[in-house]
Amino acid sequence: MADSIPTVDLSPFFGEGDEDGKKKAKEVISQACSQHGFFQIQNHGVPLELLNRALELSKTFFGYSDDVKRISSHGSGAPLPAGYNRHPEHSPDKNEYMLMFPPGSGFNVYPQNLPEFKEVLEDVFSHLTKIGSLVENIVNECLGLPPNFLKEYNHDRSSDFMAALRYFPATETENNGITEHEDGNCVTFVFQDQVGGLQVRKNSEWIPVTPAQDTLVVNLGDVIQVLSNNKFKSATHRVVRPEGKSRYSYAFFYNLQGDNWVEPLSKFTKEIGETPKYRGFLYKEYQALRMRNKTHPPAKSEDVIHITHYAITS
Ligand SMILES: O=C(O)CCC(=O)C(=O)O
Ligand SMILES: [Fe+2]
Numbered sequence: 001m002a003d004s005i006p007t008v009d010l011s012p013f014f015g016e017g018d019e020d021g022k023k024k025a026k027e028v029i030s031q032a033c034s035q036h037g038f039f040q041i042q043n044h045g046v047p048l049e050l051l052n053r054a055l056e057l058s059k060t061f062f063g064y065s066d067d068v069k070r071i072s073s074h075g076s077g078a079p080l081p082a083g084y085n086r087h088p089e090h091s092p093d094k095n096e097y098m099l100m101f102p103p104g105s106g107f108n109v110y111p112q113n114l115p116e117f118k119e120v121l122e123d124v125f126s127h128l129t130k131i132g133s134l135v136e137n138i139v140n141e142c143l144g145l146p147p148n149f150l151k152e153y154n155h156d157r158s159s160d161f162m163a164a165l166r167y168f169p170a171t172e173t174e175n176n177g178i179t180e181h182e183d184g185n186c187v188t189f190v191f192q193d194q195v196g197g198l199q200v201r202k203n204s205e206w207i208p209v210t211p212a213q214d215t216l217v218v219n220l221g222d223v224i225q226v227l228s229n230n231k232f233k234s235a236t237h238r239v240v241r242p243e244g245k246s247r248y249s250y251a252f253f254y255n256l257q258g259d260n261w262v263e264p265l266s267k268f269t270k271e272i273g274e275t276p277k278y279r280g281f282l283y284k285e286y287q288a289l290r291m292r293n294k295t296h297p298p299a300k301s302e303d304v305i306h307i308t309h310y311a312i313t314s
Pocket of ligand 1: 239
């Protein structure tokens with residue numbers, strides 16, 4: 001099927017040898033990244049029981065009353081408010097979520113009455129951080145960058161974050177869960193329950209990312225698109241809410257520390273005689289602009305800041 005999201009077996013990357021398996025996996029990943037920036041991974045090393053337990057626990061947590069759920073750490077200095085959050089009533093994004101930063105970062109808040117949630121979230125976070133590093137390394141190779149280039153460029157893990165999400169059932173009149181967008185970071189990992197609703201855009205078509213128990217969804221973010229001067233795409237995606245039931249998912253953002261400078265690398269510009277498609281920027285400035293989109297949504301949708309804000313149009 002031409003229009004489905006490829007699933008890649010990562011097992012060759014967990015052992016020595018199997019160069020052929022690695023090569024094939026990288027070919028599929030390179031193609032997916034240059035077309036739309038989305039693929040799925042299998043045999044990624046995160047135990048299935050852990051992922052399922054995380055989904056069960058978030059379901060339990062979101063089922064609590066608002067009084068119990070409303071734990072958050074506004075004003076603690078975290079880049080985003082950790083803990084429980086819900087979009088304001090007028091927002092088109094109809095979901096609630098629980099946000100966390102790296103275990104031990106000091107920003108995190110957890111429900112007192114569900115101690116296992118903290119344990120499981122921290123365990124999932126650590127696993128996904130490892131997968132983040134592995135996939136970043138594979139992307140590094142797919143882009144033909146010097147060994148460990150991205151690892152060294154993006155060595156600070158303090159800005160990674162994860163959200164447990166619950167999307168409310170669609171109503172008769174609307175079903176938007178998350179409006180179409182690209183992620184700003186490097187690489188995002190999603191695991192979802194069996195309900196479905198995540199979609200990725202390829203050209204003008206929306207392709208459903210069909211849930212599969214043992215897979216993680218991977219999508220590239222704006223940082224990789226800019227560094228590669230559009231060779232690899234930041235995936236445009238959205239969530240459509242199902243009717244009659246809630247959808248639960250987790251999104252893990254393998255991020256970039258805010259003081260990093262982001263600009264097209266010379267490998268994709270000077271060295272091949274291409275002009276840069278973006279001007280350089282400090283990552284935290286872009287993050288602040290994206291944050292403003294959320295806290296002070298512009299009246300016109302064309303005024304929402306995307307990575308095109310830094311695009312050089314000749
Ligand atoms: O819940 C999902 O499947 C995707 C979430 C997402 O796209 C995001 O949080 O940026
Ligand atoms: Fe996203």
